[in-house]
Amino acid sequence: MIDWNAIDRAIAIHYAPVSDGTGRPAYSGLLLFKMLLVGIWHGDLSDESMEDG
Structure with a gap:
């Protein structure tokens, strides 16, 4: 569905x-x-919240 290679x-x-x-x-x-x-998709999580997840 998403061409990650092009984005990369x-x-x-x-x-x-x-x-x-x-x-x-x-x-x-x-x-x-x-x-x-x-x-962004999960309510503008902070960097710290991303690391904990």
């Missing part, structure tokens, strides 16, 4: 993930986008 390509133009200071890999842009959508 569009995000990749603007988002370049890098590792943090401890060497852990960054979250993918597509994952962050999906988390944003879930937060």
Whole structure:
């Protein structure tokens, strides 16, 4: 139903993930986008609420 590959390509133009200071890999842009959508769809959840869910 949703072409996530096309969305991922569009995000990749603007988002370049890098590792943090401890060497852990960054979250993918597509994952962050999906988390944003879930937060919006479920009543504008905060970042903390998304992590707890």
